[in-house]
Amino acid sequence: DxxxxxxxxxxxxxxxxxxxxxxxxxxxxxxxxxYKQDSKKFLKIMFSYNNKELIINETVPNRxxxxxxxxxxxxxxxxxxxxxxxxxxxxxxxGRDRNSPLHFGNGTRLTVT
Amino acid sequence: AQSVTQPDIHITVSEGASLELRCxxxxxxxxxxxxxxxxxxxxxxxxxxxxxGDTLVQGIKGFEAEFKRSQSSFNLRxxxxxxxxxxxxxxxxxxxxxxxxxxxxxGTSLIVHP
Numbered sequence: 001d002x003x004x005x006x007x008x009x010x011x012x013x014x015x016x017x018x019x020x021x022x023x024x025x026x027x028x029x030x031x032x033x034x035y036k037q038d039s040k041k042f043l044k045i046m047f048s049y050n051n052k053e054l055i056i057n058e059t060v061p062n063r064x065x066x067x068x069x070x071x072x073x074x075x076x077x078x079x080x081x082x083x084x085x086x087x088x089x090x091x092x093x094x095g096r097d098r099n100s101p102l103h104f105g106n107g108t109r110l111t112v113t
Numbered sequence: 114a115q116s117v118t119q120p121d122i123h124i125t126v127s128e129g130a131s132l133e134l135r136c137x138x139x140x141x142x143x144x145x146x147x148x149x150x151x152x153x154x155x156x157x158x159x160x161x162x163x164x165x166g167d168t169l170v171q172g173i174k175g176f177e178a179e180f181k182r183s184q185s186s187f188n189l190r191x192x193x194x195x196x197x198x199x200x201x202x203x204x205x206x207x208x209x210x211x212x213x214x215x216x217x218x219x220g221t222s223l224i225v226h227p
Binding site for chain 1: 147151157216217219
């Protein structure tokens with residue numbers, strides 16, 4: 001059983017399109033994140049949700065809108081895609097203890113042409 | 114604000130040689146420290162973590178790390194590297210208070226020569 005699963009694994013699209021990435025975790029965690037990993041492998045936090053509520057929004061353009069229908073799911077919708085949005089997007093979840101590690105999905109490689 | 118520095122972007126070692134990857138953190142209180150490994154096309158996987166107790170912690174795949182408060186460091190070590198250890202390694206800090214934002218270093222790419 002995959003603990004944190006993301007779909008799709010690859011996403012190739014043209015500028016201006018709207019796309020969504022889905023994430024689900026079966027670990028019973030309350031907190032989920034979206035991270036963006038750029039071409040230099042740097043991981044930058046984008047959003048964090050705790051029990052369906054947004055708690056962190058790290059200066060991400062309004063074109064990015066996370067949605068959490070329940071605490072096991074955190075989806076990412078991106079409007080009007082731009083070339084600079086090309087990256088690998090990781091979903092992650094974490095348990096309640098701060099000494100708990102993050103559990104990551106395998107990532108979605110988004111390529112905007 | 115907390116921060117993590119991994120000063121080495123790339124490290125190249127020969128198979129069988131020892132390895133040390135450096136990590137320095139900035140955080141006002143005792144941090145929770147982690148090392149993760151990312152294989153190509155995969156998400157990050159936990160190698161080991163430190164939050165209290167013995168400052169030398171053991172992880173998976175023969176890795177260990179030592180927390181040194183005086184140096185604000187949490188360096189990762191392995192006595193003998195295998196070719197399968199070639200990957201990207203990330204050091205991370207979780208705050209023990211305030212906003213719960215796990216913060217990552219920029220990563221160190223490990224290249225293993227046969």
